[in-house]
Amino acid sequence: MNKLLLTASAAMLALTLGGCGQKAEQTTDAVANSASETADTAGAMAANAMVDAEQALTPTPGGQEFVNKAANTDAYEIAAAKLAQTNAASPDVKAFAAEMIKAHTDSTAKIKAAAATASPAMVPDAALTADQNDELAELAKKKGAEFDDAYIEEQVDVHQTALAMMRDYAEKGDTPSLRTAAGEIAPVVQKHLDHARSLDK
Structure with missing residues (x-):
């Protein structure tokens, strides 16, 4: 009985950790994509500011x-x-x-x-x-x-x-x-x- 409970607990723990690992990986990908998009936006804004400055001068x-x-x-x-x-x-x-x-x-x-x-x-x-x-x-x-x-x-x-x-x-x-x-x-x-x-x- 104890052995059965231990096996079930181990399986649940493995599933939970597996899920956490997958979520962590998805979160990391999302953060990386968001950072890349933010960098692109910032780069475009800076470049457009250069156009505006050139226009003004x-x-x-x-x-x-x-x-x-x-x-x-x-x-x-x-x-x-x-x-x-x-x-x-x-x-x-x-x-x-x-x-x-x-x-x-x-x-x-x-x-x-x-x-x-x-x-x-x-x-x-x-x-x-x-x-x-x-x-x-x-x-x-x-x-x-x-x-x-x-x-x-x-x-x-x-x-x-x-x-x-x-x-x-x-x-x-x-x-x-x-x-x-x-x-x-x-x-x-x-x-x-x-x-x-x-x-x-």
């Missing part, structure tokens, strides 16, 4: 300056993305680059249309700056994982600057049609920035 460009900056940013993005399609190693980076070609081609069309309806009408100048040409030349020297790292890091920087410019112009720009276009483009740039940050991890 940069004077709002006039209409022609805005369309030129938007156009050469799009041209740079498309050129860098084409490099990524041949030099990148990661399928995720190549997919991001394909997304950039489409999105920045669309953005160029939107800015051109808005500039054409402005009064007076404007024509964007998409000529790359010396810095943009230098950056492309540096990227072109890299291949594989080294390229992936450099390209995505640059994409985070470029999209932070572009987002600050679009938000600022949408809020304070001097040409209504361009303000509307900037307001429509800004959320798309935010998505690209978030995507680039996720790849940068």
Whole structure:
């Protein structure tokens, strides 16, 4: 009888401890996931604060300056993305680059249309700056994982600057049609920035 009670007690204890172990493991996983989500949120908030700071520190460009900056940013993005399609190693980076070609081609069309309806009408100048040409030349020297790292890091920087410019112009720009276009483009740039940050991890 005592032996039977001892066996039953031992079985109950084993089940209880097993359950505790499983609960502890689940709790640990939940805490780890929560910590990871909190870190991601904090990182995104800090990065968005940087965009806000950049926006606050940069004077709002006039209409022609805005369309030129938007156009050469799009041209740079498309050129860098084409490099990524041949030099990148990661399928995720190549997919991001394909997304950039489409999105920045669309953005160029939107800015051109808005500039054409402005009064007076404007024509964007998409000529790359010396810095943009230098950056492309540096990227072109890299291949594989080294390229992936450099390209995505640059994409985070470029999209932070572009987002600050679009938000600022949408809020304070001097040409209504361009303000509307900037307001429509800004959320798309935010998505690209978030995507680039996720790849940068």
